[in-house]
Amino acid sequence: MGPGSRSPRERGFDVFLLPSEAIPAGMPRSPEGSGRGRMAGQKSFYMVLGAVAVGGVAWLGMRTLGAPDLPVRAAQGTPDTTGFQGYILGSPDAPVEVVEYADFQCPACAGFDQVQWPDVKARLVDTGKLRFRYRDYPLDDIHPFARLAAHTAACANDQGRFWQIKERLYARQNDWAYVGSEGKAYDVFTEIAGAVGLDVGAWQGCMEAGTHAARIEASHAEALRVGAPSTPTFLLAGRIYPGMNAEMMVQLVDSLIASQAAPTE
Numbered sequence: 001m002g003p004g005s006r007s008p009r010e011r012g013f014d015v016f017l018l019p020s021e022a023i024p025a026g027m028p029r030s031p032e033g034s035g036r037g038r039m040a041g042q043k044s045f046y047m048v049l050g051a052v053a054v055g056g057v058a059w060l061g062m063r064t065l066g067a068p069d070l071p072v073r074a075a076q077g078t079p080d081t082t083g084f085q086g087y088i089l090g091s092p093d094a095p096v097e098v099v100e101y102a103d104f105q106c107p108a109c110a111g112f113d114q115v116q117w118p119d120v121k122a123r124l125v126d127t128g129k130l131r132f133r134y135r136d137y138p139l140d141d142i143h144p145f146a147r148l149a150a151h152t153a154a155c156a157n158d159q160g161r162f163w164q165i166k167e168r169l170y171a172r173q174n175d176w177a178y179v180g181s182e183g184k185a186y187d188v189f190t191e192i193a194g195a196v197g198l199d200v201g202a203w204q205g206c207m208e209a210g211t212h213a214a215r216i217e218a219s220h221a222e223a224l225r226v227g228a229p230s231t232p233t234f235l236l237a238g239r240i241y242p243g244m245n246a247e248m249m250v251q252l253v254d255s256l257i258a259s260q261a262a263p264t265e
Contacts, residue, residue: 084215087153087162089121090131095260096253097131099235101223104136104150104169105143105177106231108243113170119246130253134166136216137223137231145177145185150216152189155206156198164196 086099102109124130136153138146149169156165169176169192176188186207193203206212226235234241234249237256241248 082215084218086133086135086219087157087166088131088133089163090125091128092131094125094128094131096129096237096256097133098249098253099133099135101135101137101219101226101228101231101233101235103139103143103146103231104153104166105146105173106139107173108230109232110170110173112232112244113167116244116246116249120249123246123250124253129257130249135222136219137228137233138216138220139231143177145182147216148182148185149176149189150219151207151210151212152193154212154215155203156193156196158206158211159198159202161196161198165192165198168192168196 090097100112102112120130120132125132136147136150138150140147153162153165153169156162169189172188172192176185179185179188190200190204194200223233227240228235229240229242232243234244236249236252
């Protein structure tokens, strides 16, 4: 069973399972005859000094790695007051809409984006048949950098470059998903931001402010409400499809369009 306490069917959605095609030694002692109070004071002094030194090293390390103090995990229940409905590509008059709930650190999501998405875009989106809506669904327990990546894309969207950075984040997933620290991942994201033509200073300001943290949390909550069991999950005509390839999507969309065009008695 995936995230959430109720099944997708209990939430009013059908679920269709599709086939597969993821202190140093040697510290000097007090001179003979000094009191215990003085020794205790020296010990306390060195303990504080050691703590300050460790803290300073940690702080320098964070600054070197470039990790922002980013509130990517908004407080539970934080409302998204912007009314943001996802990243949308395609004609507003398209007869069919599909919603993808995805995680930037998910290998299967990267596979869909790199292999299937170009075909979906060419055959369905560019032809006016489909409006495609992308929603963030970071699986925090297993993908610790997914929210940071989602915020990277959200801040790029402020400069009109969401779809460009989405492609690069997935294409370079292996460069940041396994680096071991948020700071190192952020360094890669900064490089990608520059490569897709962003004003990196403005993008960094957005990242450091955590401007879109509530948006990402709201999107995550939506995925839980509809009962998305994994990533990527697609919502099409009120039905949940956990995983899809381009051919399946084309067949479903064409079938829906045909049924809409059929005369009613």
